[in-house]
Amino acid sequence: AQTVTQSQPEMSVQEAETVTLSCTYDTSENNYYLFWYKQPPSRQMILVIRQEAYKQQNATENRFSVNFQKAAKSFSLKISDSQLGDTAMYFCAPLTQGGSEKLVFGKGTKLTVNP
Amino acid sequence: DTGVSQNPRHKITKRGQNVTFRCDPISEHNRLYWYRQTLGQGPEFLTYFQNEAQLEKSRLLSDRFSAERPKGSFSTLEIQRTEQGDSAMYLCASSLRTNSPLHFGNGTRLTVT
Numbered sequence: 001a002q003t004v005t006q007s008q009p010e011m012s013v014q015e016a017e018t019v020t021l022s023c024t025y026d027t028s029e030n031n032y033y034l035f036w037y038k039q040p041p042s043r044q045m046i047l048v049i050r051q052e053a054y055k056q057q058n059a060t061e062n063r064f065s066v067n068f069q070k071a072a073k074s075f076s077l078k079i080s081d082s083q084l085g086d087t088a089m090y091f092c093a094p095l096t097q098g099g100s101e102k103l104v105f106g107k108g109t110k111l112t113v114n115p
Numbered sequence: 116d117t118g119v120s121q122n123p124r125h126k127i128t129k130r131g132q133n134v135t136f137r138c139d140p141i142s143e144h145n146r147l148y149w150y151r152q153t154l155g156q157g158p159e160f161l162t163y164f165q166n167e168a169q170l171e172k173s174r175l176l177s178d179r180f181s182a183e184r185p186k187g188s189f190s191t192l193e194i195q196r197t198e199q200g201d202s203a204m205y206l207c208a209s210s211l212r213t214n215s216p217l218h219f220g221n222g223t224r225l226t227v228t
Contacts, residue, residue: 045219105157
């Protein structure tokens with residue numbers, strides 16, 4: 001079974017600074033997709049960024065970027081110029097393949113952006 | 116795109132009662148997922164439909180849980196003889212095709228007293 005490890009239960013960052021959230025996962029598949037989702041307090045889960053494992057180039061979405069290390073099975077999220085609205089739980093989630101397609105979530109990292 | 120809709124938003128029930136939740140996915144999405152999330156944890160997969168076919172069911176889903184998607188559109192999740200351990204947020208998500216991101220609803224928060 002796939003496992004996802006987010007080793008930082010909580011992090012904090014000052015507004016306008018940069019923060020990196022870590023994620024490692026275990027999979028036997030070669031082609032797969034990875035996602036970071038954000039869940040603000042009492043609000044719904046929304047997609048932050050997506051990475052295709054067959055692409056060597058790291059995905060970027062405005063202030064959000066990833067550092068994808070396929071061999072190490074590492075998928076970290078970098079948030080630049082942090083904003084107060086970035087305060088949320090962040091979940092790393094690989095998408096399983098091979099007949100069973102579902103997201104497997106880590107336990108999450110609670111990020112607080114301080115003014 | 117009106118988003119994934121879940122009803123009710125909150126449900127309080129007494130132990131032993133049956134409850135049913137509804138999820139309306141984004142209209143053109145043929146994949147529909149149910150997850151359960153407890154406080155401070157990531158969502159745990161419960162079950163997954165492609166159109167009306169239930170393709171996978173987690174072993175977390177005991178015999179008291181049943182999900183349906185009769186016409187490949189909305190889905191219901193029923194919990195029979197609720198227990199206090201069933202208290203959680205139940206999330207529904209849908210996706211368009213293989214490898215597409217999941218779009219989540221606001222969830223139904225269940226409290227079993």
